[in-house]
Amino acid sequence: MSRPRYRLVVDPIACDGAGVCAELFPEMITLDPWGFPIINGDEIPAGLVDLARRTEVSCPRLALTLVRLDRS
């Protein structure tokens, strides 16, 4: 069985631009001129999945979700 693959999805309605995600996970998240996250790249590299998970649960608005790539 191969390791599950993930991508990050932002719920743009829930997101209010707190910016915590970009601070925790600059490898894949930067901010636009108004402070809202831009996800750079699609699949989260295997070595960064744990960090992505910590970022997911740290969002004060719960606007970030790790979504299995092979299931969507």
Added chain:
Amino acid sequence: MTGAPTGPTRLLDAPGVDVVGLDAHLQRWGALPSVSAGVLLDAVERSGLRGHGGAWFPVGVKWRAVAGTGRAKPVVVANGAEGEPASGKDRYLLHHAPHLVLDGAATAARAIGGSRVIVHVPAGAVVGIEAALAERSRRGIDSCSFEVVVAPDRFLSGQESAAVATINGRNPGIPTFVGIRSVREQGVAGRATLVQNVETLAHSALIARFGADWFRSVGTGDSTGTVLATVTGRWDTPRIIEIPLGTSLGGALGLDAEAARSIQGVLLGGYGGGWIPTANAMTLPYTEDAARSLGSSIGAGVVVLLPTGVCPLVEVARVVRYMEGEGAGQCGPCVNGLDVLATSVEHLAYRPQSLRGGVAALPSLCALVEGRGACRHPDGVARFVRTAVAVFADHADLHLRRGPCQSTRPFLPVPASAGATR
């Protein structure tokens, strides 16, 4: 006569008749055949029918996906909200041939194993649809139930998740985030839901009767059948016409080189669509795929021929400000980005010297909003602006070198936006 139409006119088969009532409808088309869900799914899939609401998604794939969710009975939404100001074909179809639409909704319900249909239409269409439903109910021809829900009068109300929100009685006309679970799985009252444009449903009513091969006898490649288009700028008033997919747009509109000289550019797909040069429009095979290859979209069939003597940049500025006001106001990138984009195109139109970074700044602003909303509203506005910048590059250059146009008359229909009163 109840035979299949042999020519390229299908949905608009009864010219000169204002409303095709149930008697005339049954006389022309006959009753819906009593066939199994499997037969209907196969026919719709083989027909190649795609969604005429603007996304052009294969209808058979969508119906199978909703049918296959396997839980409680799915719901059908016949979507005629048509928030696009330059479109009138859904309203016309609902008025002229309501029974084709309702037959199509009944067909969809049977195919996906549902028994509940919600007809989601603008306030102005309610009386006509209720009259048609009363005719059907007297005859007892339907095995599904119908309800009518009024779509709010705003641009986004026909968006799939916004329609579901309206029907569910929450935030009417406002999209929800469906990035993780779509309305196909969880829509009206939490059930699997098929939201399908009313014109698409009308086509499926004819596919149910005459079959996939008949449907495919008109059209080209992956673009089968005909499409209703709302054409503005060709005749004195906007007109609804039925075009066989794949016909050259110039041919469908009866444009010759002489007429083309008085057209500055052509807008396809409405305010979330894109501009193409007149020369390309003349020869374009009218299909979604061909329009996309030019960076545009035929969308819900809006065609606008922009005449000379109108400042295209003023038109773009009016539309983008309207679209900014019609945003749902929910997503940061769209709220902030569309306002900056609207201000930038207003600079270009009215005070070009204020446009920082020149015209080149516009595509990068578009990139900042694309793909970043819960719905595709910002993507549509970005496409509208990107293509305008390309098609009207010479005019923009003129504004930057010599200043804005001195006088211009407004041309595109731009209602007061919901945002203006928010």
